[in-house]
Amino acid sequence: MVDRDLNTDLASSNLPGQLCQVFASDDFFVTIGVNLNEGLSSLDEACLGDIYELVQDAAPHKLLLARGGDSQIIAQGSSLGTAGAKVTIEARFTMLAPGGDKVELLALHIAADAGDGGGYFVLPLSPMGEQIEYTLIQAEEPQPDERLSDLLCISFARGTMITLGDGSQKPIERLAVGDRVLTRDHGPQALLWIGQVTLRAVGAYAPVVISSGVLGNNGDLVVSQHHRMFLYQRNRSKAVPKSEILVQAKHLVNGDTVILREIGFVDYYSLVFDAHEIIYAEGIPAESLMVSEATVSRLPPELAAEVKQRFPKLSQMQHFGVEAGPQELAAMGLTSAHRSKDKR
Numbered sequence: 294m295v296d297r298d299l300n301t302d303l304a305s306s307n308l309p310g311q312l313c314q315v316f317a318s319d320d321f322f323v324t325i326g327v328n329l330n331e332g333l334s335s336l337d338e339a340c341l342g343d344i345y346e347l348v349q350d351a352a353p354h355k356l357l358l359a360r361g362g363d364s365q366i367i368a369q370g371s372s373l374g375t376a377g378a379k380v381t382i383e384a385r386f387t388m389l390a391p392g393g394d395k396v397e398l399l400a401l402h403i404a405a406d407a408g409d410g411g412g413y414f415v416l417p418l419s420p421m422g423e424q425i426e427y428t429l430i431q432a433e434e435p436q437p438d439e440r441l442s443d444l445l446c447i448s449f450a451r452g453t454m455i456t457l458g459d460g461s462q463k464p465i466e467r468l469a470v471g472d473r474v475l476t477r478d479h480g481p482q483a484l485l486w487i488g489q490v491t492l493r494a495v496g497a498y499a500p501v502v503i504s505s506g507v508l509g510n511n512g513d514l515v516v517s518q519h520h521r522m523f524l525y526q527r528n529r530s531k532a533v534p535k536s537e538i539l540v541q542a543k544h545l546v547n548g549d550t551v552i553l554r555e556i557g558f559v560d561y562y563s564l565v566f567d568a569h570e571i572i573y574a575e576g577i578p579a580e581s582l583m584v585s586e587a588t589v590s591r592l593p594p595e596l597a598a599e600v601k602q603r604f605p606k607l608s609q610m611q612h613f614g615v616e617a618g619p620q621e622l623a624a625m626g627l628t629s630a631h632r633s634k635d636k637r
Contacts, residue, residue, distance in 0.1 A: 314353035315373070315401060318413040321347050324426070334400055334413035336384035339432045345388065347423050354414070356380075356401075367403065378411065379404040382435040385496060388427035394544075396421060397497055399435070418497050448490075448561035448582075449574055450500050450515035455564075456573035457481070465562045465574075474564070477523070477571040477578055486565040488582075491558055499555040501542035507550045510575040515554070517561055518543035523571045523578035539580060 318332035326343030333345060357371035358380060365381075367374035374380070384400040397418040405411025421427070449455075454462040458473035458481025466489075468474075473481040492498045503514040508522065516522075521539040545551045563582040564572070570581045 313356050313416060315356050315414040315416045316351055316353055318415055320351040321345055321415045333415050336432055336434060339429060341429055343429050345427045347421055349423050374403045385433050385435050386429060387431035389430050390427055448517045448563045451560035453574050474572055482566045482570060484564060485567060488563040491560050494557055494559045495555050499553045500559050501546060502552050502554050504550045508577050510577045512575050514575040516542045521580045
């Protein structure tokens with residue numbers, strides 16, 4: 294389910310399509326298990342416990358999507374499939390990596406048109422490495438109204454308190470374009486755009502809840518899984534030689550003080566400034582939405598269309614902090630109990 298609350302009525306068919314990178318199903322195949330040497334495709338053929346690897350030098354395909362009524366179809370200019378062919382999500386798979394990190398993948402089916410570009414493909418929802426063993430631990434049908442373009446949004450949930458330029462705080466849903474928000478690097482900056490979308494809180498849609506005080510936050514901070522928090526490493530480590538790091542919220546989940554909340558619906562809000570900024574949510578630093586092709590292609594279609602219309606060049610540069618994953622965090626000795634000292 295997706296609800297819109299946008300400033301203008303969009304003619305999204307005139308805007309660029311939704312871009313994602315997928316692998317051929319045979320590129321992600323079973324090395325140990327029942328379906329030995331078989332690729333990942335339909336739900337009926339998958340077997341829990343099978344171990345998969347991404348083939349060395351696997352080349353992802355660029356899949357460009359558009360809306361065709363209630364369906365997702367191949368857009369003009371896609372390097373995969375035939376324009377107008379229907380794309381469906383066949384299954385959602387959860388894999389366990391050797392270090393214990395979970396990775397979700399979607400099995401997609403592209404309808405063949407005169408035998409051109411159809412078949413099964415795999416879309417990882419998180420980065421995956423070549424020749425790493427991933428064990429299949431869960432296989433399920435997609436939600437009835439699930440769409441690729443609703444995944445991987447980078448947003449704060451309704452109720453998040455955002456610090457303004459004068460030091461006061463305001464709930465994110467009460468912000469307006471032009472409000473001056475406090476940023477870590479450039480002081481008060483005018484808010485250029487606000488996007489809002491409502492999604493079912495399941496799977497990759499489910500928000501991360503960082504309990505009050507865990508990172509020094511004033512209240513519970515609820516963000517999407519791929520939203521990055523800003524941490525300052527006073528003593529640099531060999532794993533991450535720079536002091537400033539960005540960490541996806543999902544990597545902080547510990548099942549106790551930082552959890553995934555998979556129930557009901559969630560209202561997500563995205564904030565855009567003139568540059569990619571570090572702002573203050575519940576009193577601690579976190580990123581704003583970075584306007585670039587890579588990040589905007591992950592937004593739900595209603596939000597992506599609005600961003601593309603308002604920021605056609607999609608050219609913001611990432612904040613200079615380094616992104617750290619689970620292995621880097623473990624090497625640094627950082628956990629979700631790490632408290633940010635960079636508060637204002």
